[in-house]
Structures are given as structure tokens and as C-alpha cells.
Amino acid sequence: MATHAVTSQDFNQVVESNDLVFVDFWATWCGPCRAFGPTFEKASEANPDIYFAKVDIDQNPDLASAAKVQAVPTLMVIKNQQIVFQQAGALRASDLDDLIAQAKELDVNAAAAEEATEQAQ
Template identity: 35%
Template sequence: MKVLNKENFYDEINKDKLVVVDFWAEWCMPCHMLAPVLEKLEKEFKDVEFAKLNTDENPEIAMQYGIFSIPTVLMFYKGEIVNSFVGAMPESVVRREIEKALEKVKNEGN
């Protein structure tokens, strides 16, 4: 998973593909539970970019997107949020949310 910060965040989320961003912090136990799920799905969804942003190190970005609970996952396409969820979800739920976002992206292109 690509590590995001204020230098590269906006370039990454404005890509012409789905970008799944995990907003997390080192002290957050649910974040540590979600990370391996996202890493596994990253191998499965080859045309989706997976990235993470440490909210303690980048509070201005977290505030801009209204991140108050972590983990929060925002899914971007061309800079726009197309889906999101909050909390450590089971793999099946995370997969379904990514598939929903991909469907929105595909429909936008038609």
C-alpha cells in the first residue's frame, strides 16, 4: 500500500482509477485489524490503487475530509469520493464496498 502525505495525497486521489485510502493511526487497534484485509484485497483488485494516510501525521487532510473516527476508508475517483466506510469491517464487507465503488466508476464512464 502506498503511503500518502500532504506532498502526494492530492496527486494520488485525482487518478483516473479507483483509489482506496485508509485513514489510520499507529495507536488505533481497529486500524491494525483492517490493514491486513486491505493488503489482501490489494492483491485481488489489480486495477485499484490502495493507499494509507496517517491521520496523526497529516491532521489537516483528515480535518478537510471530516475524519473523526478511524479507521475510515474513502474511495476516490478523479478526486471525488465515490464510496466510504468507517470501522474495521470483515473482508466480505470491504470487498463489497470496493465492488460498489467500482460499479459507480464504471457507470460514470458510460
């Protein structure tokens, strides 16, 4: 299995020790979560260079709250310890593949510098 169950206790360590982390916040009772699960799993197998984490919100409510998760599934992308994407709702496989490609290409430092320049103007 290429996805990893992550808890509140090991979340920070996972984020700190991986350059790119995709996090699926989900719940066992959530139909869309169960539908998105195989898509997320398949993407994880196709992208071994990315850490794919699954967080059960019922088992880790403090982590879900800290991440401001208000609906499941919620997908969060963390690159170089910065949240670069967060959205509720299940993605189609093609949309997830697109997001993975964009995340791999994203230069977080350049994006932060560009945002700082825009805010200064």
C-alpha cells in the same frame, strides 16, 4: 506491498492520476486500524487495478481534517476524483470485497446526473 503510504503533499496527485482510489485513514495507536490493515492489504493485492492508499492521521492531521475524518479507521473511496463512499469503522473482508465490486461498477457521471434529476424534482 500493494498499499501506498500517502501524505498531504501527494494526496491530490494520487487522486488526479488514478481512476479509483481506496483510502484507509488510520493511526498506529488504533487497535481496529491494526486489525483492518491486513484485510486492506489483502484486498490491494487482489485488485492491482485499484490504488490503495494509507494515510496516517497523526503524520497528516491537515489531510485528515480536510477529509472530515472523526474516527479511525475511516475508509474513503474516490472514483474519477469524486468521493463516492466514506465510512468510519473496520470492514470485514467480505464487506470490503462487496464495496470494491460496487465501486468498480459505479458510473459516477450517471449517478451524478440521477442525483441532479432527483434534486430538481
